[in-house]
Amino acid sequence: MENIEQPCRKVASSGTEKSHFEDEALEVIWELAESGEVRLKDIVKEVGNEEGVIGMSKDGLIAVSEDKVAFTDNGRARARDITRRHRLAERLFVDVLDLKEFEEDACRLEHAISPEVEEAICTFLGHPPTCPHGKAIPRGNCCKLYIKKVRPLVQSLPDLEVGRSAKVVFINAPAMDRLASIGLVPGAEVKLLQKKPSYVLGIDETTVAIDEDIAKGIYVKP
Amino acid sequence: MHTHETEKAKAAAASGKYRRIALIGNPNVGKSVIFGLLTGKYATVSNYPGTTVEVAYGNAAIEGKKYLFVDTPGVNSLIPMSEDEKVTRDILLGERPSVVLQVGDAKNLKRTLLITIQLAEMGLPVILVLNMEDEAMDRGIIIAKDALKSMTGIEVIMTVAPEKKGLKELRAAISKGDYRTPLLNIKYNPHIEECIEKLLPLMPDAGISKRSLALMVVSGDESLRGWFNANMETSAIEQVEAVRAECILRMKQPVGMAISGDRLRRAEEIAEKVIKRVPGEGGSFSSFIGRLSMHPVWGIPLLLAVLFGFYEFVGVFGAGTLVDFLEETIFGKYLNPMFTKVVETLIPFALIRDMLVGQYGLITMALTYAIGIILPITTTFFIAFSILEDSGYLPRLAIMSDRVFNIMGLSGKAVLPMVLGLGCGTMAVMTTRILESRRDRAIAAFLLALAVPCSAQLGVILGMLAALSAKAMAIWIGSVLGVLLFSGFLASKIVPGERTEFFLEIPPIRKPALRNVAVKTASRAVWYLKEAVPLFMLGTFILFILDKLSILRVIERFASPVIVGVLGLPPKATEAFLIGFFRRDYGAAGLFAMSEKGLLTPEQSLVSLVTITLFIPCLAHLLMTIKEMGLRYALSTAAIIFSTAILAGGALNFALRFFSIAV
Numbered sequence: 001m002e003n004i005e006q007p008c009r010k011v012a013s014s015g016t017e018k019s020h021f022e023d024e025a026l027e028v029i030w031e032l033a034e035s036g037e038v039r040l041k042d043i044v045k046e047v048g049n050e051e052g053v054i055g056m057s058k059d060g061l062i063a064v065s066e067d068k069v070a071f072t073d074n075g076r077a078r079a080r081d082i083t084r085r086h087r088l089a090e091r092l093f094v095d096v097l098d099l100k101e102f103e104e105d106a107c108r109l110e111h112a113i114s115p116e117v118e119e120a121i122c123t124f125l126g127h128p129p130t131c132p133h134g135k136a137i138p139r140g141n142c143c144k145l146y147i148k149k150v151r152p153l154v155q156s157l158p159d160l161e162v163g164r165s166a167k168v169v170f171i172n173a174p175a176m177d178r179l180a181s182i183g184l185v186p187g188a189e190v191k192l193l194q195k196k197p198s199y200v201l202g203i204d205e206t207t208v209a210i211d212e213d214i215a216k217g218i219y220v221k222p
Numbered sequence: 223m224h225t226h227e228t229e230k231a232k233a234a235a236a237s238g239k240y241r242r243i244a245l246i247g248n249p250n251v252g253k254s255v256i257f258g259l260l261t262g263k264y265a266t267v268s269n270y271p272g273t274t275v276e277v278a279y280g281n282a283a284i285e286g287k288k289y290l291f292v293d294t295p296g297v298n299s300l301i302p303m304s305e306d307e308k309v310t311r312d313i314l315l316g317e318r319p320s321v322v323l324q325v326g327d328a329k330n331l332k333r334t335l336l337i338t339i340q341l342a343e344m345g346l347p348v349i350l351v352l353n354m355e356d357e358a359m360d361r362g363i364i365i366a367k368d369a370l371k372s373m374t375g376i377e378v379i380m381t382v383a384p385e386k387k388g389l390k391e392l393r394a395a396i397s398k399g400d401y402r403t404p405l406l407n408i409k410y411n412p413h414i415e416e417c418i419e420k421l422l423p424l425m426p427d428a429g430i431s432k433r434s435l436a437l438m439v440v441s442g443d444e445s446l447r448g449w450f451n452a453n454m455e456t457s458a459i460e461q462v463e464a465v466r467a468e469c470i471l472r473m474k475q476p477v478g479m480a481i482s483g484d485r486l487r488r489a490e491e492i493a494e495k496v497i498k499r500v501p502g503e504g505g506s507f508s509s510f511i512g513r514l515s516m517h518p519v520w521g522i523p524l525l526l527a528v529l530f531g532f533y534e535f536v537g538v539f540g541a542g543t544l545v546d547f548l549e550e551t552i553f554g555k556y557l558n559p560m561f562t563k564v565v566e567t568l569i570p571f572a573l574i575r576d577m578l579v580g581q582y583g584l585i586t587m588a589l590t591y592a593i594g595i596i597l598p599i600t601t602t603f604f605i606a607f608s609i610l611e612d613s614g615y616l617p618r619l620a621i622m623s624d625r626v627f628n629i630m631g632l633s634g635k636a637v638l639p640m641v642l643g644l645g646c647g648t649m650a651v652m653t654t655r656i657l658e659s660r661r662d663r664a665i666a667a668f669l670l671a672l673a674v675p676c677s678a679q680l681g682v683i684l685g686m687l688a689a690l691s692a693k694a695m696a697i698w699i700g701s702v703l704g705v706l707l708f709s710g711f712l713a714s715k716i717v718p719g720e721r722t723e724f725f726l727e728i729p730p731i732r733k734p735a736l737r738n739v740a741v742k743t744a745s746r747a748v749w750y751l752k753e754a755v756p757l758f759m760l761g762t763f764i765l766f767i768l769d770k771l772s773i774l775r776v777i778e779r780f781a782s783p784v785i786v787g788v789l790g791l792p793p794k795a796t797e798a799f800l801i802g803f804f805r806r807d808y809g810a811a812g813l814f815a816m817s818e819k820g821l822l823t824p825e826q827s828l829v830s831l832v833t834i835t836l837f838i839p840c841l842a843h844l845l846m847t848i849k850e851m852g853l854r855y856a857l858s859t860a861a862i863i864f865s866t867a868i869l870a871g872g873a874l875n876f877a878l879r880f881f882s883i884a885v
């Protein structure tokens with residue numbers, strides 16, 4: 001996947017609301033900070049509105065000295081949250097919904113979800129460490145709680161260990177009708193019998209062989 | 223296969239003397255065994271889903287009344303996902319059976335009820351047969367039959383078909399005649415129900431209820447389209463499309479999934495109430511073998527062992543020992559000299575004498591080939607193959623070979639028709655119905671015709687190769703597999719569409735029943751004789767005529783640039799390829815005879831074998847391909863196959879000479 005995330009900035013420059021603009025700018029700064037020093041002109045190049053950025057330093061979100069910019073504690077916390085929500089949204093769109101065009105919606109969703117929903121998504125995805133572009137997703141409280149439990153709450157069949165049983169949570173695979181006709185639907189209990197040379201599952205008294213394309217789309221809760 | 227009888231049975235039924243009873247159920251649950259027991263007519267029984275791919279009719283009298291039974295391909299849902307499932311749905315759509323004998327697997331009650339629910343929605347009376355009670359017991363599954371009866375409102379009978387257990391009760395239930403429709407109606411999501419209401423007045427009359435048709439429509443059943451076009455006004459079809467589109471829009475999840483979800487829940491509810499689980503026992507050895515046979519590591523030595531056993535039995539024993547005995551001793555020493563003597567004393571006309579016992583004699587050539595060479599080979603092949611089929615190994619082979627089939631743009635499921643093609647390609651073309659898309663069928667049927675030799679041919683070829691060397695065997699296998707993989711790869715790139723995902727139910731390993739192996743082999747051998755002998759006769763007769771009219775020489779000269787020039791074979795080999803047009807195995811038998819007489823060098827034998835293996839299969843195969851895939855498809859693939867065979871043979875001939883390889 002390409003390593004660029006442009007569209008949010010377009011939203012930012014056209015955004016009128018102040019907090020919305022701040023969110024986008026904070027996200028940009030977070031991203032710049034990930035790759036080194038943050039300079040005012042780089043931020044302005046991305047978000048376009050110099051006064052707005054200066055205004056943020058007055059509001060105590062960032063500190064500007066000469067052309068260097070740094071977060072205040074307050075600003076860092078907010079930047080972290082918004083970046084986290086954005087990247088979680090991306091993961092959701094890519095992993096679960098299997099969308100190809102997801103950037104713009106991720107930009108919208110990041111403003112829309114509450115901390116509870118954010119935690120739920122994160123847990124659902126198994127506390128993913130990175131976004132689809134490979135950048136780190138800042139850890140949230142829920143991640144710290146589960147930090148020891150490496151196994152995510154929901155995983156697709158290829159990640160399940162052979163010999164384990166698990167409950168199907170959702171299916172986004174080809175051949176859904178055929179799976180349903182043998183009783184393989186959300187809620188069903190499956191046992192993974194082997195992965196190679198093909199996946200073999202047991203459900204009730206039925207044994208069925210599928211290939212990896214289907215297995216990848218079956219998400220289970222061990 | 224038994225078209226004549228089938229026509230008779232159908233005609234009798236049409237005259238109203240018979241009650242029609244359709245056997246419907248999930249794949250591989252024992253429908254064909256029960257059909258055979260009820261009607262006394264053998265329908266192929268094997269241990270994998272998709273054995274039956276076309277309907278079979280048979281009649282029986284029970285307590286003085288006459289019935290016409292219909293055996294159908296297994297279905298997992300009455301919304302068909304492949305050709306064979308469509309056959310079954312179409313039977314229900316058109317046949318109006320008096321009662322459906324639904325056969326289910328007792329250990330898989332939930333899936334059985336899923337079908338019962340759909341039959342109930344169709345408004346069809348049902349008798350539920352829960353077969354495989356023995357396996358359910360082994361796994362500690364006990365079904366409260368009476369509770370199930372009262373919950374569904376229909377007759378329920380437990381059976382163990384191969385042991386004929388429960389058959390008396392089944393016959394009694396059929397002759398009692400109190401057929402009831404299951405009381406299993408489901409109320410779906412209000413949006414769906416609303417759409418169904420709107421669809422009901424639009425649905426045409428059929429053998430099944432309008433509600434069930436409407437449900438198929440909203441579930442997105444594409445296979446109904448053709449039937450609708452034939453049975454409905456265009457304006458009505460447009461209205462139906464509009465309602466369907468609306469339904470799809472209103473629902474948050476796919477409509478078909480919502481419907482099958484509700485059905486499953488209902489089935490589960492019932493199953494939970496009537497199933498008692500106790501600790502199971504037994505079957506651990508066969509399940510161990512089952513696991514071994516699909517293991518990524520152990521599966522391979524097991525596969526090799528199976529192949530070796532096959533080779534020893536069919537190649538060495540069948541094509542070697544038995545053929546020697548039948549062809550050389552029985553025919554060569556006794557029958558042919560005897561016939562020759564009889565013919566010579568009885569028939570005064572030299573021409574007719576020649577026709578019967580001459581060089582291209584119907585007896586000395588056609589019968590000797592058919593019965594002396596090919597019959598022992600096919601029989602041993604079918605014995606070994608039936609054992610494999612009945613054990614349940616074949617679907618596991620599909621697991622082992624899925625990756626290889628991916629190269630050819632197919633899924634492992636295609637191994638079933640392909641391996642079946644090693645028995646008889648004509649039957650196998652029909653079995654491609656179990657593949658889910660037209661694209662997959664097209665590729666599989668092409669490869670079947672090109673590079674899968676049938677048992678008769680394979681036996682002859684193995685016999686000849688065994689007489690050459692291990693090196694020749696390796697080159698033959700390499701060339702044929704190479705052509706198979708390469709043309710499969712090309713075909714997958716050329717034929718448009720995506721490969722269907724691999725999805726195949728794996729039956730338990732079962733001990734093959736001697737009786738079924740024997741009956742199945744016998745019925746296949748008889749079928750072979752009926753099909754092959756007339757063609758052998760015809761082919762021989764044509765050779766005879768061509769020879770007498772001296773056209774054979776002309777053809778040989780005409781074909782010589784290809785046969786002698788490209789393939790490097792003696793002109794006489796033309797005959798083998800000529801009769802190969804009738805049957806590939808007959809052509810192979812001709813080569814066999816030539817090499818026995820020392821008319822071919824080992825290298826020539828090898829080249830001719832590779833060419834004839836890849837040659838167009840046989841007349842019957844071609845006719846079946848026309849029936850299943852269409853004339854255009856059949857002719858164009860035949861042309862491709864013909865040229866591929868010559869090209870591959872020529873390339874091998876060139877390579878052998880160029881590198882001066884001796885085999």
Ligand SMILES: Nc1nc2c(ncn2[C@@H]2O[C@H](COP(=O)(O)OP(=O)(O)OP(=O)(O)O)[C@@H](O)[C@H]2O)c(=O)[nH]1
Nearest residue numbers: 250251252253254255268272273274296354382383
């Ligand atoms: N143990 C056991 N095996 C059975 C029983 N009934 C059938 N079988 C076996 O199950 C396998 C499938 O039987 P078939 O009659 O071919 O099944 P089918 O329903 O016609 O299958 P399709 O035509 O593929 O849909 C065979 O190997 C039978 O020997 C039974 O009651 N008990």
Ligand SMILES: [Mg+2]
Nearest residue numbers: 253254273274
């Ligand atoms: Mg059958």
